[in-house]
Amino acid sequence: MFIIGYFLSALATVLNYALIFYMWIVIARAVLSWVSPDPYNPIVRFIHNVTEPVLYRVRIWLPFGFTGIDFSPIVVLLIIVFLRAFLVNSLMRLAASLL
Numbered sequence: 001m002f003i004i005g006y007f008l009s010a011l012a013t014v015l016n017y018a019l020i021f022y023m024w025i026v027i028a029r030a031v032l033s034w035v036s037p038d039p040y041n042p043i044v045r046f047i048h049n050v051t052e053p054v055l056y057r058v059r060i061w062l063p064f065g066f067t068g069i070d071f072s073p074i075v076v077l078l079i080i081v082f083l084r085a086f087l088v089n090s091l092m093r094l095a096a097s098l099l
Helices: 002-034 042-061 072-098
Strands: none
Touching: 002 042, 002 072, 042 072
16 A cells, blocks of 8 residues: 555645646746737747636636736636645645555
8 A cells, every 4th residue: 555655645746846836837927917028939938828728717717807907817826726735735645644
């Protein structure tokens, strides 16, 4: 059973780092929306291409489309914080119980 425990621990660690990385990309996207970056810059295009599918799905469910302020990055950040607090910690605790 300890192999499954180590696997779940590694999975939780990788998931935690992936969520942290994506959180910083969403923050970078929000900061880029305040300035006028070059849309042909490869970094700007990468950030836009990585975040737009998630932000678009959140924008569909938000009723604040008429205000002109995009609240979708805030919602995505809250979802990431929830996933880190609930899912990652649950996987770590389950892995610790199997070791």
